Amino acid sequence: MTAHADERVKTMSGLRRAMIRPELGAICGAILVFSFFFLIARDSGMFAAQGIMNWTVVSAQFAIIAVGACLLMIAGEFDLSVGSMIGFAGIVIAILSVQWGLPVWFAILCAFLVALAIGALNGWLVIRTGLPSFIVTLAFLYILRGLTIWLAILTTRQTIIGGVAERAQGDWLASLFGGKILTGLFTWLAEHGVIAVFGRGTRAGQPVVDGIPMVVVWALILIVFAHVLLTRTRFGNWIFAAGGDAQAARYVGVPVDRVKILMFMFTAFCATVFATCQVMEFGSAAADRGLLKEFEAIICVVIGGALLTGGYGSVIGAALGALIFGVVQQGLFFAQAESSLFRVFLGSILIMAVIMNTWIRRTITGER
Template identity: 40%
Template structure:
């Protein structure tokens, strides 16, 4: 390599075909997997492609996907967030308690919950950046803390772990359609969360590929020290990402609350791993610096389709987790292989 000069490069370079370039995109693996899952259940079960079937798996994909996309951004930025699942419960419970117990205006309560979620996200980010501890440990702490607070504080205030009487709150009907409404689209009953999901995918993709902060997300995940040296605001970028995952948790919290008119202390617990799995299946590198929002969304679609497909196929729904685990391992192996190729073969 030492005697390489510019004119030699072209001669040694093999033309990169369009197909190879496409294969190097982070979301390709998940797109292929999603297609396989889609075709399989479409053929194997009769309900999967029905109007009702499509609506069901779209809706369930969207509730996972909103947070999965935010978690993917954070993972591209080189960090983890395990507290996203409980954040769904925390924000839902907060609105529930503030309105049903304290009689706070529901619009105000929704905004208060958003501010609180963003604040918790910011605390996560600042703790990770200032202590230098792995985000895995910091957010594992937040995860358990929130899980405990969700149940204990709710019980202490309203004497039970589930919110009741949401529908009686003034103005409930005014805000319910925004988060929990649904509409009919080509015969299928589609929830508002699907629109939010599409919006989140669009915003995240735009942010990642077309804006300065998006450039910084890739940079802080790929090489934090180098990013700092060239003047990327590393702290702000990372804290912003943690706030984004918390904000996504809040959004799904609102969707859950206004869809079912109740949440309880266990809402969202356990989902944090599913978000991470979706991001990894979607092509995000665990080490950061590589991935896509669309990939994570496809990961969420795989999850949603499999979850409903297994029901339609009359299989034991416990197979879902076994399937997810195997998908995750497969995805990590494929990602590693793709990354190695992307780094050397040009």
């Protein structure tokens, strides 16, 4: 007896499945961006060891906040307070460690706890009031930015608090955010002529790249964790379900409210990782740090293929979006182009990404 395909099940060719992958646009964009800057900036040092490290670090910074924004957007929500959270968490660390004299590790843990509590509050307000997350987190964008400036001026009469680097010397937790790894490997590579060394100055003979900054390590950890969570666990299915059709998800037992609150908390966690890495890198905290980062994170996610309506997206796509950002920002510098063109690029690629994502959504749903 010949088995017939169930006519209720829509079959899809391999090419069609590849075409609707959320990462497709980001992959194409990354190839185009790398090709473009290789042609116009390859002689400027952009693809030498130091140049590669420059745009890798910038891309990692974008990726850290994009990962949190990605999972939250797939769950059907937005968080516009990410940028303000970065500045707020940094000031908390600086005040507790420099002004109050507490250990840096304790200040970092306090910053994470406060950020997670604010993230939970954001999620709780969205769930309990039924207000759009855009409105709730927009309010917290202003609340946190105002609190950050007020706390800095109240304690130091200035908006930049220095002295964190001195306090962080020898601190076990600070080194996880501000140090470097594989320094011995890079020294060995320099000794064998694989990477260049400084020819003059106080660093003469030392490798131009002496290790991988912890911000890159954190970006890789968060990308791997979020990708596995989203694609290999039941909780990942819950995230997709909560953003795709929250009411239908509730009918089949998905704890939608809990999922969304946890995603707000994860977004706040990622913002605090970013803030801590910046504080340890610069040795100071500034009240204006993180400005507009919430929009850059959302653009990374959209470039990576996530739908603004939720229920569809990819962590790998968001990471590729962050890579595109980093390469373009540094590529314009190496090409000696006007830096303001970066904003032009952001707006242009956002429009193109939304158009492509809309086409993908209509392809999936069969809409016209």
